Amino acid sequence: MSTKYKSLKEECYEANMELPALDLVVYTFGNVSAVDRSAGVFAIKPSGVPYDDLRWQDIVIVDLDNNVIEGNMRPSSDTKTHAYLYTEWEHIGGISHTHATYSVAWAQAQRDIPIFGTTHADHLTTDIPCAPPMSDELIAGNYEHMTGQQILDCFSDKGISYEEVEMVLLGNHGPFTWGKNAAKAVYNSKVLEELAKMAYLTLQINPAAPRLKDALIKKHYERKHGKNAYYGQE
Amino acid sequence: MSTKYKSLKEECYEANMELPALDLVVYTFGNVSAVDRSAGVFAIKPSGVPYDDLRWQDIVIVDLDNNVIEGNMRPSSDTKTHAYLYTEWEHIGGISHTHATYSVAWAQAQRDIPIFGTTHADHLTTDIPCAPPMSDELIAGNYEHMTGQQILDCFSDKGISYEEVEMVLLGNHGPFTWGKNAAKAVYNSKVLEELAKMAYLTLQINPAAPRLKDALIKKHYERKHGKNAYYGQE
Amino acid sequence: MSTKYKSLKEECYEANMELPALDLVVYTFGNVSAVDRSAGVFAIKPSGVPYDDLRWQDIVIVDLDNNVIEGNMRPSSDTKTHAYLYTEWEHIGGISHTHATYSVAWAQAQRDIPIFGTTHADHLTTDIPCAPPMSDELIAGNYEHMTGQQILDCFSDKGISYEEVEMVLLGNHGPFTWGKNAAKAVYNSKVLEELAKMAYLTLQINPAAPRLKDALIKKHYERKHGKNAYYGQE
Amino acid sequence: MSTKYKSLKEECYEANMELPALDLVVYTFGNVSAVDRSAGVFAIKPSGVPYDDLRWQDIVIVDLDNNVIEGNMRPSSDTKTHAYLYTEWEHIGGISHTHATYSVAWAQAQRDIPIFGTTHADHLTTDIPCAPPMSDELIAGNYEHMTGQQILDCFSDKGISYEEVEMVLLGNHGPFTWGKNAAKAVYNSKVLEELAKMAYLTLQINPAAPRLKDALIKKHYERKHGKNAYYGQE
Numbered sequence: 064m065s066t067k068y069k070s071l072k073e074e075c076y077e078a079n080m081e082l083p084a085l086d087l088v089v090y091t092f093g094n095v096s097a098v099d100r101s102a103g104v105f106a107i108k109p110s111g112v113p114y115d116d117l118r119w120q121d122i123v124i125v126d127l128d129n130n131v132i133e134g135n136m137r138p139s140s141d142t143k144t145h146a147y148l149y150t151e152w153e154h155i156g157g158i159s160h161t162h163a164t165y166s167v168a169w170a171q172a173q174r175d176i177p178i179f180g181t182t183h184a185d186h187l188t189t190d191i192p193c194a195p196p197m198s199d200e201l202i203a204g205n206y207e208h209m210t211g212q213q214i215l216d217c218f219s220d221k222g223i224s225y226e227e228v229e230m231v232l233l234g235n236h237g238p239f240t241w242g243k244n245a246a247k248a249v250y251n252s253k254v255l256e257e258l259a260k261m262a263y264l265t266l267q268i269n270p271a272a273p274r275l276k277d278a279l280i281k282k283h284y285e286r287k288h289g290k291n292a293y294y295g296q297e
Numbered sequence: 298m299s300t301k302y303k304s305l306k307e308e309c310y311e312a313n314m315e316l317p318a319l320d321l322v323v324y325t326f327g328n329v330s331a332v333d334r335s336a337g338v339f340a341i342k343p344s345g346v347p348y349d350d351l352r353w354q355d356i357v358i359v360d361l362d363n364n365v366i367e368g369n370m371r372p373s374s375d376t377k378t379h380a381y382l383y384t385e386w387e388h389i390g391g392i393s394h395t396h397a398t399y400s401v402a403w404a405q406a407q408r409d410i411p412i413f414g415t416t417h418a419d420h421l422t423t424d425i426p427c428a429p430p431m432s433d434e435l436i437a438g439n440y441e442h443m444t445g446q447q448i449l450d451c452f453s454d455k456g457i458s459y460e461e462v463e464m465v466l467l468g469n470h471g472p473f474t475w476g477k478n479a480a481k482a483v484y485n486s487k488v489l490e491e492l493a494k495m496a497y498l499t500l501q502i503n504p505a506a507p508r509l510k511d512a513l514i515k516k517h518y519e520r521k522h523g524k525n526a527y528y529g530q531e
Numbered sequence: 532m533s534t535k536y537k538s539l540k541e542e543c544y545e546a547n548m549e550l551p552a553l554d555l556v557v558y559t560f561g562n563v564s565a566v567d568r569s570a571g572v573f574a575i576k577p578s579g580v581p582y583d584d585l586r587w588q589d590i591v592i593v594d595l596d597n598n599v600i601e602g603n604m605r606p607s608s609d610t611k612t613h614a615y616l617y618t619e620w621e622h623i624g625g626i627s628h629t630h631a632t633y634s635v636a637w638a639q640a641q642r643d644i645p646i647f648g649t650t651h652a653d654h655l656t657t658d659i660p661c662a663p664p665m666s667d668e669l670i671a672g673n674y675e676h677m678t679g680q681q682i683l684d685c686f687s688d689k690g691i692s693y694e695e696v697e698m699v700l701l702g703n704h705g706p707f708t709w710g711k712n713a714a715k716a717v718y719n720s721k722v723l724e725e726l727a728k729m730a731y732l733t734l735q736i737n738p739a740a741p742r743l744k745d746a747l748i749k750k751h752y753e754r755k756h757g758k759n760a761y762y763g764q765e
Numbered sequence: 766m767s768t769k770y771k772s773l774k775e776e777c778y779e780a781n782m783e784l785p786a787l788d789l790v791v792y793t794f795g796n797v798s799a800v801d802r803s804a805g806v807f808a809i810k811p812s813g814v815p816y817d818d819l820r821w822q823d824i825v826i827v828d829l830d831n832n833v834i835e836g837n838m839r840p841s842s843d844t845k846t847h848a849y850l851y852t853e854w855e856h857i858g859g860i861s862h863t864h865a866t867y868s869v870a871w872a873q874a875q876r877d878i879p880i881f882g883t884t885h886a887d888h889l890t891t892d893i894p895c896a897p898p899m900s901d902e903l904i905a906g907n908y909e910h911m912t913g914q915q916i917l918d919c920f921s922d923k924g925i926s927y928e929e930v931e932m933v934l935l936g937n938h939g940p941f942t943w944g945k946n947a948a949k950a951v952y953n954s955k956v957l958e959e960l961a962k963m964a965y966l967t968l969q970i971n972p973a974a975p976r977l978k979d980a981l982i983k984k985h986y987e988r989k990h991g992k993n994a995y996y997g998q999e
Contacts, residue, residue, distance in 0.1 A: 089319075089491060090484070091529075092416070111529025140520060140528045162416045164491070168498035171413040172506050179873040181938045182794070182864045199512040206516055235509050236415045250792070257791060257866070263502060264870030268965060272874045275937050278901040282908055286842060294842045295813030323725060324718070326650065345763030374754055374762045396650045398725070402732035405647040406740045433746040440750055469743050470649045497736060557959060558952070560884065579997030608988060608996045630884045632959070636966030639881040640974045667980040674984055703977050704883045731970060 068106065068124050068133060071099050074157075075106035076119035078245035082161060083114045085253045090114075092162040094139040097245035098149050100156075103127060105149055109136035140207065147211025148241065152225050157245030159252045162237045165259035166252075169193065170232040176262045178275050183258050184283035185294075186229075190274075191255065192217050193232040214239060230255045302340065302358050302367060305333050308391075309340035310353035312479035316395060317348045319487045327395040328373040331479035332383050334390075337361060339383055343370035374441065381445025382475065386459045391479030393486045396471045399493035400486075403427065404466040410496045412509050417492050418517035419528075420463075424508075425489065426455055427466040448473065464489045532588050536574065536601060539567050542625075543574035544587035546713035550629060551582045553721045560630040562607040565713035566617050568624075571595060573617055577604035608675065615679025616709065620693050625713030627720045630705045633727035634720075637661065638700040644730045646743050651726050652751035653762075654697075658742075659723065660685050661700040682707065698723045770808065770826050770835060773801050776859075777808035778821035780947035784863060785816045787955045794864040796841040799947035800851050802858075805829060807851055811838035842909065849913025850943065854927050859947030861954045864939045867961035868954075871895065872934040878964045880977050885960050886985035887996075888931075892976075893957065894919055895934040916941065932957045 066072070075097040082088040082095065091114070096107040106122045123134035129146050131138060139145075145158050169176050169191075176191040178184060183191075194217035201209040214231050218224070229251045230240040240251035265272050287294040300306070309331040316322040316329065325348070330341040340356045357368035363380050365372060373379075379392050403410050403425075410425035412418060417425075428451035435443040448465050452458070463485045464474040474485035499506050521528040534540070543565040550556040550563065559582070564575040574590045591602035597614050599606060607613075613626050637644050637659075644659035646652060651659075662685035669677040682699050686692070697719045698708040708719035733740050755762040768774070777799040784790040784797065793816070798809040808824045825836035831848050833840060841847075847860050871878050871893075878893035880886060885893075896919035903911040916933050920926070931953045932942040942953035967974050989996040 089487060109530065110527075136530055137527070162491075164494055165498060167414060167416060167495050168502055171495065171499040172503035174503055179937070180869060182869060196510060196513065199510070202512040202516050206520075235413070235513060253791060257864075260866055261869050261873065263498065264867060264965065265873040267501065267969065268870055269874035269876055276898060276901070278904040279898065279937060282904050286908075293812075293839070296811065296838055323721060343764065344761075370764055371761070396725075398728055399732065401648060401650060401729050402736055405729065405733040406737035408737055430744060430747065433744070436746040436750050440754075469647070469747060497732065501735065557955060577998065578995075604998055605995070630959075632962055633966060635882060635884060635963050636970055639963065639967040640971035642971055664978060664981065667978070670980040670984050674988075703881070703981060731966065735969065 064120050066133060068099075068102075068104070069119075071097055071102075071104075071106045071124070072122040073119045074245055075108070075122045076117065078157060078159070078249050079108050079117065080114065081246070081249045082159070082252070085249070087161045087163045087249075087252055087256060088114070093160055094141055095157065095159045095245050095249060096139075096145045097157045098155070100153075104132050105145060107138050107142055107145060109134070110139050112136070141210070143205070143207035144210040144214075144239070147208055148214065148239075151211070151215055152241070154226055154243075155241045155248075156243045157248035158239065158241045159245070159248035160237070160239050161252050161256075163252065163256040163259075165263055166232065166238040166256050167236075168263065169259050170237050171235060173234045176232070176259055177272075178280060179262055179265045179272055180275055181279060181283045182261060184275055184280045185287050186251075186254055186258075187227065188280050188284045189221075189223055189228055191230055191232060191258065192221055192223065192228065193234055196234040298354050300367060302333075302336075302338070303353075305331055305336075305338075305340045305358070306356040307353050308479055309342070309356045310351065312391060312393070312483045313342050313351065314348060315480070315483045316393070316486070319483070321395045321397045321483075321486055321490060322348070327393070328375055329391065329393045329479050329483055330373075330379045331391045332389070334387075338366050339379060341372045341376055341379060343368070344373050346370070375444070377439070377441035378444040378448075378473070381442055382448065382473075385445070385449055386475070388460055388477075389475045389482075390477045391482035392473065392475045393479070393482035394471070394473050395486050395490075397486065397490040397493075399497055400466060400472040400490050401470075402497065403493050404471050405469060407468045410466070410493055411506075412514060413496055413499045413506055414509055415513060415517045416495060418509055418514045419521050420485075420488055420492075421461065422514050422518045423455075423457055423462055425464055425466060425492065426451055426457065426462065427468055430468040534601060536567075536570075536572070536592050537587075539565055539570075539572075539574045539592070540590040541587045542713055543576070543590045544585065546625060546627070546717050547576050547585065547590075548582065549714070549717045550627070550720070553717070555629045555631045555717075555720055555724060556582070561628055562609055563625065563627045563713050563717055564607075564613045565625045566623070568621075572600050573613060575606050575610055575613060577602070578607050580604070609678075611673070611675035612678040612682075612707070615676055616682065616707075619679070619683060620709070622694055622711075623709045623716075624711045625716035626707065626709045627713070627716035628705070628707050629720050629724075631720065631724040631727075633731055634700060634706040634724050635704075636731065637727050638705050639703060641702045644700070644727055645740075646748060647730055647733045647740055648743055649747060649751045650729060652743055652748045653755050654719075654722055654726075655695065656748050656752045657689075657691055657696055659698055659700060659726065660689055660691065660696065661702055664702040766822050768835060770801075770804075770806070771821075773799055773804075773806075773808045773826070774824040775821050776947055777810070777824045778819065780859060780861070780951050781810050781819065782816065783948070783951045784861070784954070787951070789863045789865045789951075789954055789958060790816070795862055796843055797859065797861045797947050797951060798841075798847045799859045800857070802855075806834050807847060809840050809844055809847060811836070812841050814838070843912070845907070845909035846912040846916075846941070849910055850916065850941075853913070853917055854943070856928055856945075857943045857950075858945045859950035860941065860943045861947070861950035862939070862941050863954050863958075865954065865958040865961075867965055868934065868940040868958050869938075870965065871961050872939050873937060875936045878934070878961055879974075880982065881964055881967045881974055882977055883981060883985045884963060886977055886982045887989050888953075888956055888960075889929065890982050890986045891923075891925055891930055893932055893934060893960065894923055894925065894930065895936055898936040
């Protein structure tokens with residue numbers, strides 16, 4: 064297969080294959096995309112194809128207006144949500160969507176995940192937002208497009224930034240995560256699932272568990288992401 | 298082994314072997330069957346044989362009156378339930394029965410599984426029904442035959458159709474699922490177990506979690522199963 | 532290694548190795564024994580040896596008075612409990628002891644596991660008994676010997692038989708199971724762990740979940756163990 | 766690579782690699798160190814390196830004043846906590862830090878883990894202490910150094926000894942464990958995670974579950990660690 068999008072498709076393929084490897088999906092319950100900003104296109108999983116059968120050649124190339132540019136298969140049914148986020152958020156390179164168990168449970172419970180500890184603060188300094196379900200009017204319209212709008216409205220209402228908070232729960236639905244590339248988006252899906260499980264257990268053990276104190280939130284985030292960060296090798 | 302039922306036995310064998318691979322059974326706690334409508338027979342797992350020892354040659358062929366047509370082993374003790382459902386429901390091709398943990402827990406709790414999210418709505422538009430336990434009179438009679446009747450009564454009482462709702466919980470017992478073939482029946486067993494776990498966690502996080510709103514139920518089901526479905530590759 | 536107990540040691544070794552394979556133990560948290568009634572001895576795991584290092588040659592042969600008959604290693608610290616049960620219960624051939632998670636949780640909660648469903652009734656017709664913790668006096672004495680007495684007292688108080696109920700929880704401690712041979716004892720350890728998890732989840736979903744009705748208890752047990760049993764290949 | 770610290774680095778590397786093998790970490794969420802008392806240095810995981818990529822050559826050698834003695838990579842961001850504990854506690858040889866799920870949940874709930882059973886008593890005779898979160902003043906200062914102080918204050922306040930209690934939870938953060946060497950420290954991380962899960966389930970089944978009685982605490986600990994211990998092969 065000769066294609067100028069080979070490396071983009073491969074990046075997308077490898078990130079998608081991480082989902083079952085990390086126990087984040089069964090069957091076809093997820094999709095990951097990777098964007099090429101200079102070409103104005105993104106690569107995304109084809110719809111309804113089991114991970115066991117997926118090959119890099121099956122990945123579909125779509126432009127930001129949702130036109131299929133290359134590929135014989137229909138792209139993920141969530142494609143318009145991906146396109147919307149890429150259009151609105153210029154600094155992201157990849158998006159991941161799963162139906163991972165604990166993340167979905169919080170989304171179905173329609174609750175933000177409270178920041179209870181430093182595992183959470185190592186990644187973001189706020190509760191993980193849960194967007195309220197869409198209005199009936201929007202559901203009846205361009206649903207997957209409006210799902211992107213639903214995420215943006217949530218971030219706007221809460222006054223948080225997509226560059227600082229790389230994950231969201233959609234009420235009644237499940238998680239979307241993103242990052243500088245597709246691999247980071249999938250990493251965030253796994254981190255979210257771990258945080259969702261830890262927070263669930265924390266509330267079972269102590270329903271009055273306090274949120275992490277501000278000084279610790281700041282300290283942990285700064286040591287990993289601040290100007291004088293000293294976590295990691297850079 | 299020369300048999301005209303080889304492909305039917307193989308379909309049944311492969312579907313049965315998916316149960317341990319998907320973590321839906323331990324030991325011998327499950328059975329799957331596949332029907333051949335034109336021959337008027339179905340293939341089913343032999344009773345009490347561990348999955349590690351099972352070979353396709355061990356699968357038993359039974360007719361819809363529960364007579365063994367081919368096979369040296371005794372068929373599953375649940376055979377009459379399978380026969381009853383194949384007789385009453387002409388559009389199903391396979392049936393799966395497990396004692397998967399979360400599905401059994403809801404069955405033992407004797408509660409329908411509420412439709413809390415889109416993972417559920419992608420597969421069915423109603424709560425997953427839990428049939429009330431059988432009366433003592435029926436238990437004392439032709440038990441496994443009456444188990445089939447118990448399922449039909451439940452669907453009739455709730456006004457739901459076996460073609461739209463491909464799964465049921467038997468109160469105090471466990472799940473039965475079905476589909477166009479044995480593989481789809483097993484797929485539904487796994488989906489049910491995931492939905493059962495997600496719903497359990499949802500209620501732990503928010504005991505007042507609302508059911509999914511009607512507009513979203515309709516939207517998700519339609520995009521996967523409706524006339525203008527756009528999920529999957531055809 | 533020349534020994535007349537080779538096959539007994541191998542049976543014991545293989546049953547012990549099932550414990551980690553079935554996710555019932557970590558490190559050295561368990562032990563299985565197998566008895567040879569004609570020789571008046573039993574084979575048991577050596578104390579504190581990790582499963583990864585265990586060889587069949589390490590298994591220790593002990594008589595019913597707790598004397599080591601063959602073997603260079605010290606037998607399990609629970610050996611006297613095994614010896615006591617073999618002495619008192621002439622129809623058992625193997626004993627298994629684990630610290631499996633859900634079984635231990637019920638033991639620590641000091642509650643019998645209610646019979647909530649047919650998975651349970653397929654194996655026994657009563658709640659799974661939890662023996663109350665030992666008195667301080669007995670603990671200070673011959674502790675592991677008295678652990679055997681603790682089990683017998685529990686069965687006597689509840690009016691149940693070791694031949695019908697092949698498992699017990701020791702309050703604050705954990706499960707012991709037994710059976711016609713060591714493999715069956717381990718099978719019962721796994722079944723108990725599954726029942727413990729299902730019952731835990733059942734109560735979380737419905738704290739008022741009813742016990743299984745008597746007619747169903749009887750029906751399921753009879754079809755597997757009764758005079759006219761029709762489960763399995765007999 | 767020629768280094769006089771090869772065996773120390775290898776001990777540290779192997780102990781670190783046990784963390785993902787025992788399901789105690791995902792990604793880079795943990796670190797283990799091993800000390801060489803005669804050389805006055807310890808070996809520790811480099812910061813932010815995924816376990817899949819880690820080689821023994823990457824392990825960093827640090828002295829007790831936190832100076833890097835050998836290694837091209839930055840040591841774990843928790844290095845000062847390790848150094849502090851090695852300096853204060855002369856009889857420990859290894860330290861392990863994870864973000865294991867159930868351990869973190871108790872730390873986030875800010876509760877000591879009650880001693881509910883003999884699995885716990887086989888390892889320590891007290892509740893597992895949870896240190897209260899640090900004051901804002903200390904957080905703003907030399908954070909990782911003060912984390913060591915936080916642990917010592919907790920042990921001092923509770924009147925317990927690091928030689929008898931080889932594990933602690935840091936409120937809002939997670940577990941630290943230690944032992945005579947790095948392998949034992951990791952063993953204690955796994956034991957703590959198991960005890961955390963068992964205690965969580967115990968409270969779910971019986972919120973009024975009693976602590977283990979003193980006579981049993983003493984008996985189980987003595988048989989494994991007392992003067993006349995008869996557990997294991999020593």
